Amino acid sequence: YITKDEQEMLDWISQEGGEFKVTISRTSAGVRGVFTTQDVRKGELLIYIPDHLVFSVRNVPAAEGAPLLLKELFTPCSRLTPYLRVLPRETQVLTGYNFPEEYIKFLADDNLELQVRGSFKKHCRSTFEGQNDENMMTTIPEAIGSVNISLPYFEYVVSMLSSRTFSLRRDALSMVPLLDLMNHDIRDINQLDSSRAYRGVRVVAGKDLAKGEEVTITYGNMRSDELLLYYGFLDTITDPPRLLAVDHRNYNPQDGAELPDVPLTGPEEEVRAEILRLKDILSQFESRLQALGPIPNTNPYVADLLQGLHEQRRRAVRHELARLQGLLAAHGGDL
Numbered sequence: 649y650i651t652k653d654e655q656e657m658l659d660w661i662s663q664e665g666g667e668f669k670v671t672i673s674r675t676s677a678g679v680r681g682v683f684t685t686q687d688v689r690k691g692e693l694l695i696y697i698p699d700h701l702v703f704s705v706r707n708v709p710a711a712e713g714a715p716l717l718l719k720e721l722f723t724p725c726s727r728l729t730p731y732l733r734v735l736p737r738e739t740q741v742l743t744g745y746n747f748p749e750e751y752i753k754f755l756a757d758d759n760l761e762l763q764v765r766g767s768f769k770k771h772c773r774s775t776f777e778g779q780n781d782e783n784m785m786t787t788i789p790e791a792i793g794s795v796n797i798s799l800p801y802f803e804y805v806v807s808m809l810s811s812r813t814f815s816l817r818r819d820a821l822s823m824v825p826l827l828d829l830m831n832h833d834i835r836d837i838n839q840l841d842s843s844r845a846y847r848g849v850r851v852v853a854g855k856d857l858a859k860g861e862e863v864t865i866t867y868g869n870m871r872s873d874e875l876l877l878y879y880g881f882l883d884t885i886t887d888p889p890r891l892l893a894v895d896h897r898n899y900n901p902q903d904g905a906e907l908p909d910v911p912l913t914g915p916e917e918e919v920r921a922e923i924l925r926l927k928d929i930l931s932q933f934e935s936r937l938q939a940l941g942p943i944p945n946t947n948p949y950v951a952d953l954l955q956g957l958h959e960q961r962r963r964a965v966r967h968e969l970a971r972l973q974g975l976l977a978a979h980g981g982d983l
């Protein structure tokens with residue numbers, strides 16, 4: 649289904665010179681997304697949004713760019729009103745920035761908890777309290793005057809900025825109506841084209857799409873723990889699940905470097921060391937879950953996500969352990 653506000657936004661985009669062969673609807677799991685209204689051939693234009701419907705802030709940490717989005721949200725006659733009306737509500741957005749306090753410990757991992765407390769939420773709070781004003785182009789009071797907003801509301805706005813922006817130009821983070829309704833598919837099917845020649849942003853079909861098919865893009869090569877903290881969902885496509893980023897042998901909390909997907913195949917001592925490392929992760933994880941007890945159901949969406957994360961983590965580690973043990977057995981110590 650499509651709501652009245654969503655239809656009005658599509659009409660507005662058309663009137664403003666946008667083009668699209670899609671509509672807004674819901675996936676079978678109930679997630680809002682973008683779907684074709686006709687058969688579309690590979691290479692054809694799916695969506696074109698002209699520049700004047702785009703909203704950009706400087707490419708700075710989300711909390712420091714958020715005041716400009718706040719300002720837009722508080723502007724009664726924003727040029728983007730039809731777009732702003734379809735943005736998700738406070739309870740419909742989840743990232744590390746607004747991760748509910750009571751659930752943080754159920755991430756059940758020191759590195760994940762540290763990311764949420766020591767990075768996402770800490771930066772949000774310090775910005776909210778004015779401690780980063782020195783670095784900021786626009787501070788919160790400059791954006792919205794003396795209006796009082798709560799920290800949870802600020803976290804929600806930061807979460808939206810972080811989870812709904814595209815890097816169309818080097819120095820900008822851009823929110824693009826309709827394009828920001830496309831869900832993630834790691835298979836990287838359809839392509840974003842922001843070359844400046846079009847004075848706007850285009851999405852081009854990456855394969856033949858049948859009428860009614862979902863139009864996705866990729867948010868990047870992300871694992872479930874990264875997707876959870878940046879976008880509030882898990883990778884449920886990859887099976888068997890990939891190791892969480894925090895469980896990857898090259899994970900380093902200090903740098904955000906991409907983790908290689910190349911499976912470890914030798915030498916033997918490295919395989920043995922990796923088996924020990926993964927067994928250790930699994931046993932520490934299980935005892936931690938035991939000590940934590942059941943996940944509270946205050947927010948069923950978050951509780952389900954965490955349950956899913958725990959299950960994926962177990963399956964991914966067990967699967968990798970079996971693969972490594974299989975390697976040792978097959979090569980009889982001759983790796």
Ligand SMILES: C[S@@+](CC[C@H](N)C(=O)[O-])C[C@H]1O[C@@H](n2cnc3c(N)ncnc32)[C@H](O)[C@@H]1O
Nearest residue numbers: 679680736811812828829830831832879880881
């Ligand atoms: C850029 S928005 C996409 C549109 C979003 N579904 C909406 O209705 O506003 C990103 C958000 O969509 C949801 N999302 C995107 N891809 C998803 C997927 N593959 N599975 C579940 N939720 C997804 C997550 O809530 C994510 O934070």
